[in-house]
Amino acid sequence: MYLCHVQHLTSQEPLEEFRQGEALMLSQEATASDTKKLYLESYGCQMNFSDSEVVASILVSDGYTTTRNIEDADLVLLNTCSIRDNAEQRIRKRLTEFKSLKKQNPDLVVGILGCMAERLKKNLLEEEHLVDLVAGPDAYRDLPNLLNEVGTGQRAVNVLLSREETYADIHPVRLDQGGISAFVTIMRGCDNMCSFCVVPFTRGRERSRNPQTIVEECRNLVNQGYREVTLLGQNVDSYRWNVNSKGEILNENEITVNFAQLLISVAKVSPELRVRFSTSHPKDMTDEVLEAIRDYPNICKYIHLPVQSGNSDVLYRMNRGYTRAWYLNRIAAIRRIIPNCAISTDIIAGFCGETEEEHQETLSLMREVGFDYAYMFKYSERPKTLAERKFEDDVPDSIKGRRLTEIIELQTACSLRQNQQQIGQIQEILVEGPSRRSQEQYCGRNSQNNVVVFDRKEVVKGQYVHVKILDCTSATLLGELVHFENSALES
Ligand code: 5AD
Ligand code: SF4
Numbered sequence: 001m002y003l004c005h006v007q008h009l010t011s012q013e014p015l016e017e018f019r020q021g022e023a024l025m026l027s028q029e030a031t032a033s034d035t036k037k038l039y040l041e042s043y044g045c046q047m048n049f050s051d052s053e054v055v056a057s058i059l060v061s062d063g064y065t066t067t068r069n070i071e072d073a074d075l076v077l078l079n080t081c082s083i084r085d086n087a088e089q090r091i092r093k094r095l096t097e098f099k100s101l102k103k104q105n106p107d108l109v110v111g112i113l114g115c116m117a118e119r120l121k122k123n124l125l126e127e128e129h130l131v132d133l134v135a136g137p138d139a140y141r142d143l144p145n146l147l148n149e150v151g152t153g154q155r156a157v158n159v160l161l162s163r164e165e166t167y168a169d170i171h172p173v174r175l176d177q178g179g180i181s182a183f184v185t186i187m188r189g190c191d192n193m194c195s196f197c198v199v200p201f202t203r204g205r206e207r208s209r210n211p212q213t214i215v216e217e218c219r220n221l222v223n224q225g226y227r228e229v230t231l232l233g234q235n236v237d238s239y240r241w242n243v244n245s246k247g248e249i250l251n252e253n254e255i256t257v258n259f260a261q262l263l264i265s266v267a268k269v270s271p272e273l274r275v276r277f278s279t280s281h282p283k284d285m286t287d288e289v290l291e292a293i294r295d296y297p298n299i300c301k302y303i304h305l306p307v308q309s310g311n312s313d314v315l316y317r318m319n320r321g322y323t324r325a326w327y328l329n330r331i332a333a334i335r336r337i338i339p340n341c342a343i344s345t346d347i348i349a350g351f352c353g354e355t356e357e358e359h360q361e362t363l364s365l366m367r368e369v370g371f372d373y374a375y376m377f378k379y380s381e382r383p384k385t386l387a388e389r390k391f392e393d394d395v396p397d398s399i400k401g402r403r404l405t406e407i408i409e410l411q412t413a414c415s416l417r418q419n420q421q422q423i424g425q426i427q428e429i430l431v432e433g434p435s436r437r438s439q440e441q442y443c444g445r446n447s448q449n450n451v452v453v454f455d456r457k458e459v460v461k462g463q464y465v466h467v468k469i470l471d472c473t474s475a476t477l478l479g480e481l482v483h484f485e486n487s488a489l490e491s
Contacts, residue, residue: 429444
C-alpha cells in the first residue's frame with residue numbers, strides 16, 4: 001500500500017499510521033542547555049493533534065523547548081484518547097515503557113493529557129504510578145501552574161471542563177513546521193449524546209470559537225506557506241457564533257455566523273488555500289453548507305458523514321437523531337448539489353442488541369451509498385455512556401468480529417470500484433511530499449481526498465499539479481504528472 005508521509009486525518013478516528021502515537025516536535029531545537037525540554041506524544045483524533053499544538057504553544061511561552069528524543073526530555077506528555085478500550089490499553093502499555101526512563105532520570109515528569117485524563121481523573125495517579133500530572137482538554141492553560149506544583153514534589157491534577165474555553169487567542173505552535181496542511185479547531189465539546197460515545201464526558205459541552213480568530217489563524221497559515229486547512233469540530237454543522245458586532249451575546253436562535261458562513265469566510269482567505277472540515281453530522285448537515293461547497297472551488301469536494309448503522313432501530317438506540325431514510329436523503333442532497341463529491345463514513349459493528357437483520361441493513365446501506373472510504377470499528381462499551389447504563393453489550397466478540405470483517409470486505413471492494421472509475425481522469429493534486437515507498441515518488445491528494453502517488457520529476461511540496469490517473473489500489477490512485485506549473489484551483 002502506498003502511504004503518504006504527510007499525516008492527514010480524515011475523521012475523528014486516527015489513521016493506522018497515527019495509531020502508535022506520534023512524537024511531535026518543533027523544528028527549533030533547544031538553544032540553551034538549561035531550557036527544559038518537552039517530548040509530546042499524541043494519540044487519537046485530529047482534535048487531539050490540534051490540541052497538542054495548543055499545549056506546545058502554552059509551554060513554549062513558559063520557557064520549554066521541544067525535543068524529538070525522549071531520552072533528552074525533562075517533561076513527557078501523552079495526549080490520550082478514550083474512544084475505545086483498545087485506545088486506552090495502548091496508552092497504558094506505552095506508560096510501562098517509561099519505567100526505565102524514570103529510573104535513569106528520577107526528575108523526569110510524566111503527564112497525561114486529553115480524554116483519558118478527563119475520564120479517569122485523579123484515579124490515573126493511583127492506577128499509573130509513573131504519572132505526575134493529569135490535565136483534561138480544557139485545562140491546558142493551567143499547565144505551567146500544574147508543573148510548578150509537580151516541581152514542589154506534589155502530583156497535580158486539573159480536569160475541570162469549561163463551557164467557554166476555546167483557546168481562541170492561543171497561536172498554536174505548528175508541530176510540522178514547513179508543512180502544508182494544518183488543523184484549525186473551530187469548536188470544542190459535543191452536546192449530541194450518542195449513546196455509545198464517551199466524548200461528551202471527556203470533552204464537555206459544545207462551544208464555538210470566535211470566527212474572526214479562525215479566519216485570522218487561516219490567514220496566518222497562508223502567509224506561512226500552508227495550502228490546506230481542516231476545520232475541526234465534533235459536529236461542525238452545529239457551529240454557531242451568537243455574538244453581535246457590539247460583543248453582546250444573543251440568544252440561542254439568533255445566530256450571527258453559522259457553519260456555511262464560516263466555511264465561506266475561510267474559503268475567501270485565499271483561492272490557493274484548500275478548505276476541508278470534519279466531522280459533519282447527518283442530522284444537522286444543511287443544504288446551505290452543501291451549496292457553499294459547490295460554489296467555492298477551494299472548498300474540497302469531500303464530506304465525512306458518519307452513519308454508524310444502516311438500521312433505524314439501531315440508530316434509535318444509538319441516539320443518533322436520524323433514521324436510515326433521513327441519512328439516505330442527505331446522501332441524495334449531496335449527490336444532487338455536488339455531483340463530484342466523495343463521501344466517507346464511520347460504521348460500528350455489533351452495537352448492543354444488533355441482530356443479524358440489522359447488520360444486513362448496514363451492508364445494504366453501504367451498497368446503496370457506495371462510500372468512497374470508511375472507518376470501521378467493533379463496538380466497545382465505554383463507562384458512563386448511555387449505552388453502558390441502558391443496554392447490554394450482548395453481541396459476542398466473535399460475532400462483532402465477523403460482522404466487522406464483512407463490513408471491511410464490502411468497503412474494500414467498493415473503494416476499489418470507486419477508485420477504478422477515476423482511471424483516465426486528469427485531477428488537480430496538492431503535493432504533500434515523498435511517498436512512503438520512495439523519495440522518487442511524491443504523493444498528494446485530490447479534492448476528493450484520495451491519495452495520489454506519481455513520479456516526482458521536479459515538483460515541490462505545496463504545489464498544485466495536474467496528474468493523469470493511470471492505475472489504482474483500493475487505497476491509492478497512481479498517476480503521472482501532466483504539467484508542473486502552479487495552477488489555479490479547478491472550478
Ligand atoms: N465503540 C466503537 N466505536 C466507537 N466510535 C465512537 N465510540 C465508539 C465505541 N464506543 C466510533 C464512531 C465514531 C468514531 C469517531 O468512532 O464510529 O464516529
Ligand atoms: Fe478524540 Fe477524545 Fe474522541 Fe479519542 S475520545 S477520538 S481523543 S475526542
